[in-house]
Amino acid sequence: MTDRILLAHGSGGSLSHDIVNEGILSVLGNPILNKLDDSAVFDAKGKIAFTTDSHVVQPLFFPGGDIGKLSVCGTVNDLSVMGATPLYLSLALIIEEGLPIADLKNVINSIKEAAEEAGVKIVTGDTKVVNRGNADKLFINTAGIGIIADGINISGHNARPGNKIILSGTIGDHGIAVLSKREGIGFETKLQSDSAPLNKMIAEMIQVSNKINCMRDPTRGGLSSTLNEIAGQSGVSIRIDEDKIPVRREVAAACEMLGLDPLYIANEGKVVVVVEAEDADKILEQMKKNKYGQNAAIIGEVTEKHAARVTLKTALGTSRIVDMLVGEPLPRIC
Amino acid sequence: MTELSSFRQSDMAKGLVESIKRHALKEARYMEFCGSHTVAVMRNGLRQLLPKTLTLTSGPGCPVCVTDNSELDKAIALAQVPDVIITSFGDMIRVPGSHSNLQEAKANGSDVRVVYSPLDALQIARTNPYKSVIFIAVGFETTAPTVAASILQAKQEGLNNYYILSLHKVCPPVIKALLDSGEVNLQGLICPGHVSAVIGAKAWDFIAKDYGIPCVVAGFEPLDILQCIDMLAQQTAKGEARVEIAYKRSVTHNGNITAQRILEQVFQPAAASWRGMGDVPGSGLKLRPEFSAYDAELKFDFDPGPTKIQKGCICGEVLRGVKIPTECKLFRKVCTPLNPIGPCMVSSEGSCAAYYHYGESNDR
Amino acid sequence: MCVAVPSLITALDGSDAVVDIGGISRKTSLMLTPEAKIGDYVLIHAGYAISIVDREEAEATLELFRELADGIEPEELIS
Numbered sequence: 156m157t158d159r160i161l162l163a164h165g166s167g168g169s170l171s172h173d174i175v176n177e178g179i180l181s182v183l184g185n186p187i188l189n190k191l192d193d194s195a196v197f198d199a200k201g202k203i204a205f206t207t208d209s210h211v212v213q214p215l216f217f218p219g220g221d222i223g224k225l226s227v228c229g230t231v232n233d234l235s236v237m238g239a240t241p242l243y244l245s246l247a248l249i250i251e252e253g254l255p256i257a258d259l260k261n262v263i264n265s266i267k268e269a270a271e272e273a274g275v276k277i278v279t280g281d282t283k284v285v286n287r288g289n290a291d292k293l294f295i296n297t298a299g300i301g302i303i304a305d306g307i308n309i310s311g312h313n314a315r316p317g318n319k320i321i322l323s324g325t326i327g328d329h330g331i332a333v334l335s336k337r338e339g340i341g342f343e344t345k346l347q348s349d350s351a352p353l354n355k356m357i358a359e360m361i362q363v364s365n366k367i368n369c370m371r372d373p374t375r376g377g378l379s380s381t382l383n384e385i386a387g388q389s390g391v392s393i394r395i396d397e398d399k400i401p402v403r404r405e406v407a408a409a410c411e412m413l414g415l416d417p418l419y420i421a422n423e424g425k426v427v428v429v430v431e432a433e434d435a436d437k438i439l440e441q442m443k444k445n446k447y448g449q450n451a452a453i454i455g456e457v458t459e460k461h462a463a464r465v466t467l468k469t470a471l472g473t474s475r476i477v478d479m480l481v482g483e484p485l486p487r488i489c
Numbered sequence: 490m491t492e493l494s495s496f497r498q499s500d501m502a503k504g505l506v507e508s509i510k511r512h513a514l515k516e517a518r519y520m521e522f523c524g525s526h527t528v529a530v531m532r533n534g535l536r537q538l539l540p541k542t543l544t545l546t547s548g549p550g551c552p553v554c555v556t557d558n559s560e561l562d563k564a565i566a567l568a569q570v571p572d573v574i575i576t577s578f579g580d581m582i583r584v585p586g587s588h589s590n591l592q593e594a595k596a597n598g599s600d601v602r603v604v605y606s607p608l609d610a611l612q613i614a615r616t617n618p619y620k621s622v623i624f625i626a627v628g629f630e631t632t633a634p635t636v637a638a639s640i641l642q643a644k645q646e647g648l649n650n651y652y653i654l655s656l657h658k659v660c661p662p663v664i665k666a667l668l669d670s671g672e673v674n675l676q677g678l679i680c681p682g683h684v685s686a687v688i689g690a691k692a693w694d695f696i697a698k699d700y701g702i703p704c705v706v707a708g709f710e711p712l713d714i715l716q717c718i719d720m721l722a723q724q725t726a727k728g729e730a731r732v733e734i735a736y737k738r739s740v741t742h743n744g745n746i747t748a749q750r751i752l753e754q755v756f757q758p759a760a761a762s763w764r765g766m767g768d769v770p771g772s773g774l775k776l777r778p779e780f781s782a783y784d785a786e787l788k789f790d791f792d793p794g795p796t797k798i799q800k801g802c803i804c805g806e807v808l809r810g811v812k813i814p815t816e817c818k819l820f821r822k823v824c825t826p827l828n829p830i831g832p833c834m835v836s837s838e839g840s841c842a843a844y845y846h847y848g849e850s851n852d853r
Numbered sequence: 854m855c856v857a858v859p860s861l862i863t864a865l866d867g868s869d870a871v872v873d874i875g876g877i878s879r880k881t882s883l884m885l886t887p888e889a890k891i892g893d894y895v896l897i898h899a900g901y902a903i904s905i906v907d908r909e910e911a912e913a914t915l916e917l918f919r920e921l922a923d924g925i926e927p928e929e930l931i932s
């Protein structure tokens with residue numbers, strides 16, 4: 156038997172059955188998926204949230220996670236920040252011919268672990284194999300469905316002046332952990348990607364307060380881009396405090412070395428929460444009880460001056476504008 | 490000791506700001522030559538702390554910004570040569586040449602890779618023995634010795650698929666050209682910290698002596714810059730013009746002699762063309778004949794085509810400190826970091842990018 | 854120009870060294886600062902140490918800043 160994925164694995168013939176049955180179903184199987192009909196069929200009641208996300212990451216495996224974990228957590232988090240309880244995910248794999256089967260197995264195992272932790276099921280899926288050079292090892296798309304309970308109205312449009320901004324933890328961990336493994340940049344660090352499913356923590360927050368106006372996970376583009384999106388959608392301005400934003404020493408150092416700014420570095424297990432001021436402390440307390448919110452902090456507030464601007468109060472007490480990320484952050488020497 | 494944050498403490502900044510206010514009674518315009526200083530000033534909102542008597546102007550000290558279209562065109566043309574891997578600092582990837590940039594060359598099929606260090610480029614050369622690895626060597630005296638060292642290393646190892654395109658520039662001649670042009674009226678120069686770490690503060694003696702302009706070498710933390718401004722203000726107040734160092738932990742009068750020696754062993758001065766300044770004699774570096782085997786320009790056949798200048802872009806004047814980015818008609822309207830017309834917008838330490846990201850309100 | 858960060862030399866092998874920069878480590882070359890030793894702080898630029906950081910000078914500068922800051926009321930910087 157070969158130890159690499161061949162084009163034939165995607166042909167629909169018996170080799171495809173091998174990967175699907177042994178490689179995927181045996182690991183991720185559940186009553187809905189096991190039927191292997193053309194669509195997953197299930198009951199759902201209430202308001203439904205539906206999202207999709209494609210995942211490409213170089214390298215596939217990085218400290219603290221891999222593309223499998225990312226693909227589950229990303230979709231789970233996208234549902235959760237709308238106040239939905241994530242239930243079902245689809246999983247589509249695009250595999251480049253030649254991918255070691257062991258790598259695929261590892262990825263599927265992480266998918267299983269992440270889905271179990273989040274309490275979601277993979278209910279439908281697809282596998283394609285493409286010629287070498289037509290994809291970069293492995294691309295994964297997941298879509299997800301979640302249910303929004305009555306009375307929940309969380310959206311990027313709902314930030315209001317006076318609201319407090321809570322950040323669930325340190326920024327930049329994912330981006331820097333991944334960067335540390337790139338060719339041409341490599342450095343050693345114990346830093347791990349923060350990739351994590353946040354649905355449990357978010358559910359706990361929603362339990363203690365109905366004053367959460369908007370939530371968003373600051374992934375690519377980093378904290379700054381997320382705050383700018385919220386400011387833009389809600390037509391408000393946001394002021395954050397440099398001193399209050401949690402940044403790990405390693406992230407600060409790597410950014411220093413590579414000429415990057417942690418505000419623009421990707422996260423995969425963080426959430427920005429905009430809440431009514433009176434409930435801010437209560438929600439913060441609750442977040443800190445969850446392992447993914449231990450370093451949560453109130454980092455700023457929504458102001459009304461200059462619509463749709465994000466400003467930062469520097470450690471020196473001066474202020475500056477914080478813009479969206481433009482292009483991929485590249486290490487620079489000058 | 491030098492924990493990264495020590496030179497950022499805000500309580501200490503207060504002492505420096507008070508001191509600046511005491512000394513800066515006379516109107517004065519200081520130029521921060523170096524783009525990293527421009528960015529540090531903007532990022533930390535330092536202008537907001539300075540008394541109204543002081544104006545800070547940005548200078549041409551961003552190696553990316555001053556790279557001329559003709560030079561970028563060479564890099565892009567080299568990227569089309571078969572079996573070549575272009576390695577470059579991230580800074581250069583989006584900088585527009587006459588018609589294109591390295592990012593587009595990559596999208597069109599060239600192998601272009603971002604590296605953090607020439608050491609990484611050497612490594613790529615070792616692991617790809619059948620390809621030619623060309624390092625796009627930009628940078629001032631800080632960076633040139635690192636590239637020189639990489640060539641010595643390649644030579645020692647017998648690595649014969651490593652080349653450089655030398656776009657290096659040196660600072661003192663261009664400052665001289667700028668001052669000789671008489672376009673800017675300066676009462677002080679904030680001298681580049683890391684260039685000075687290599688060439689020594691003595692490199693600026695001629696500015697104090699011949700032009701009567703106070704010079705202070707500064708580091709890049711907010712406190713370093715404030716200290717530098719305070720020292721300049723003191724010289725202005727006393728009517729002096731001397732070279733001082735506000736970055737003594739890293740810079741000495743004579744600089745790093747080993748680095749200077751290695752630089753001189755590998756490179757020799759050459760004319761170079763600066764965006765906005767044109768040709769400045771002796772302001773570039775090219776490989777010495779003994780090292781010509783590493784010179785991508787000599788080794789490969791390539792045609793950069795005719796140079797075209799972007800219309801309406803006033804990068805040149807911005808670089809000379811004659812105009813500020815907001816005076817450019819294209820600024821923010823046509824020219825943005827996503828669609829940069831000139832390199833001052835694309836380099837993260839370019840003045841236009843700094844104004845774009847950190848807000849014009851920052852300016853005074 | 855020229856991003857450079859102070860880094861602690863933690864291991865040495867000829868002109869190759871390993872430095873620690875606030876908890877991350879990276880290989881670096883000491884070709885430009887051959888006299889640097891383990892325990893020294895060096896400024897790293899583009900993967901090479903370009904100068905040795907003088908700790909005494911660093912302390913002296915910080916001391917000077919502290920003196921200037923002494924006796925200043927901790928009120929906001931921007932009034």
Ligand code: SF4
Binds near residue numbers: 814817821830
């Ligand atoms: S704003 Fe753009 S076009 Fe105008 S000077 Fe700057 S880089 Fe050139």
